[in-house]
Amino acid sequence: MTNPQAPQTCDLLIEAGFVVPVEPHGVVLEDHAVAVDGGVILAVLPIAEARARYAPKETVSRPDAALIPGLVNAHTHNPMTLLRGVADDLPLKVWLQQHIWPIEAAVISPAFVEDGVTLAIAELLRGGVTCVNENYFFPDVQAATYRRHGFRARIGLPVIDFPTAWAKSDDEYFDKAGEVHDQWRGDPLVATAFAPHAPYTVNDANFERVRMLADQLDLPVHLHLHETAQEVAQSIDEHGQRPIARLDRLGLINDRLIAVHMTQLTEAEIHLCAERGVSVVHCPESNLKLASGFCPACALARAGVTLAIGTDGVASNNDLDMFGETRTAAILAKTVADDAAALDAFAALRAATLGGAKAIGFDHIVGTIEAGKQADLACVDLSALETQPLHHVVSQLVYATGRHQVGDVWIAGRHKLRERVLVDMDAAGIVANARQWRERIAAVRTS
């Protein structure tokens, strides 16, 4: 028997003015602490009690801050961070065909992917994000880069009907997908998903192959879906069905599906998604900037669909700011639903944390601050002028906080950002490297 008086050793005790655990829903715990050991949350309890119960190797005290689950960015193309602002304010076709694709064709390489992901990780950590759902070429390089930086990620295994720098044929896409999946199976931080690009770039046979393999390997399917009205019209032209109906015919409308964008939805489609357990990743700023349309976020959430939030790629957004994205999701939902009570602050924060974790199948390990989960945490300073007076903690977090107010971030209990400083990344080197990419990309554009 252990002595009830003897404090228990643990790696870390984080004491915060406020803890917002997300689960239970709608709760703000004042003057609470989170005890962490071996990367895992041991307990969430009042500070005084925590001091009596634990003998931590390290105590981090943040009386003016709110501790929240690390944010989950549920849709990214992080290598494209190197293309931030390279082309904006253009119709989608011109943007892709005259700018993004020619640049990518000239610069895409393992080095581009590694450097883009590294820049993205630094930006994400400085903004309280601890996990991404990634979607780009060279998933092998991505996985290694996230792992090296101790960052949690679900890595998409791309499938697309035409040859790219990553693979030249259908078989090569699937073979390489299998290899990357094999290599990272069982990793504590990095997992994989199938990432067929979109309904208009993947044929029926490839979708069926994705479905079969995803079932066999028990993987999610990460897919751009119903992003634009044009996509829906084109599908009706080519397949005689809207994309969701076509995917249903192919057996993909199920609880493996992570459906990204979803700006064009009928009532029946919303209810089908709810029934089948489809998760939806809402990327409001990308949808607005590319004039794609409005995702009915509130209607989806009210129907029972798991709602997650993603920034989309930096080439179209142009940042990885999940505070800004969550805020946009929360305010846009109200006008789209014609209801000022739609997607309230607690619901929006939930979508940005637990919603993302659920969508990508990580909710058993992250997404809330609960005993037994991984210690993926962000500590947000609320003492700044910009978040005073502090009438309501979660309102401030969602509606008034800038991501620069994130002071500390942990992933699996490892301190990744300490008082705004990246613990084990060379920020100056990353900026210098981004500047070199700027020159290389400028050279491509003028050549």
Next chain:
Amino acid sequence: MTNPQAPQTCDLLIEAGFVVPVEPHGVVLEDHAVAVDGGVILAVLPIAEARARYAPKETVSRPDAALIPGLVNAHTHNPMTLLRGVADDLPLKVWLQQHIWPIEAAVISPAFVEDGVTLAIAELLRGGVTCVNENYFFPDVQAATYRRHGFRARIGLPVIDFPTAWAKSDDEYFDKAGEVHDQWRGDPLVATAFAPHAPYTVNDANFERVRMLADQLDLPVHLHLHETAQEVAQSIDEHGQRPIARLDRLGLINDRLIAVHMTQLTEAEIHLCAERGVSVVHCPESNLKLASGFCPACALARAGVTLAIGTDGVASNNDLDMFGETRTAAILAKTVADDAAALDAFAALRAATLGGAKAIGFDHIVGTIEAGKQADLACVDLSALETQPLHHVVSQLVYATGRHQVGDVWIAGRHKLRERVLVDMDAAGIVANARQWRERIAAVRTS
């Protein structure tokens, strides 16, 4: 004759990696300097040339930053900054009648106005804003507070059909308006405007009195207009006309009018506004959060209407972040116009600077970086990870920059923010005071 070789003395030379003057439109000047003397911009010229031509008393060198005109927040209720997040996610009527109005009734006073405006000024300066168009009670206290802090403001003189803490009768509203106007006439920083509250709170007689006095005193008229569908429907019920038609009958649809919100507009109304020289202040985040609707910002701008941007009050927004607001305006305009090229980055920055200055009748003195104008300037660091690589300066400013990247701000040549530090304001004292207001307001709410 002056010796062409002898450098000219001046107060200040600001050297920046980039100067974005806004006028001429679409221009980014690399490695340029702005010379300032007596609060006025003398010249905008290449750094090397500036060093040869001027002998400044002070040189500020910011090679990694962009110097832009100070942002103009064209619609605020800054005393309400003390109500940040006090009630959110509620239908407008519940929000006003059960939360905001009871709290205001209990706490509104000259001290509330002074302290709210002071907190707002600190927040605005830290976000690159140098000028506001203000709309609240106790304009006398507001004017004195802005003036004391050397902040530029157009102060609304409230007119509303019911008694408030500021005035008890129609005559008292107009008498006090005249007094406040008289007191500040000719001030270099603070001017006034009439601010009849809204079509549903001001009767025809009071609107006619506003029109007559605004003509006599040569003042703008700052008005919430066509904010919601309900406002339009109510006007048709009560007056048999939409609010714009009613105001046209009353002689107010003209180039004095600063029309705020404007989410409900017909084609004909857009063209009427363009013809008559009405300015529109777009408050996209407030409109979204209160589920008011979408202002057709791009259609207005394309019709030739002067488009300005405002945050609205912090009780409904919940911040005074003009970087965020401008970004939201730029991305939302694209989906509303169904055109990804709508309100491009240069046009959005123009709306947030020169557009605001024009709307409130300050464009002869501020809104661009041009010789002869007041030196109201903001310097924005672009070296952070979050704005790298730097492919396009104005894209980064509009789509990727956080307001915390504002390093320096000047108003009329006076340094107000220096490397993120408020020069002549006590930030800690302001936060401490906000915390006291939090306790007072909490006491009201539970009493």
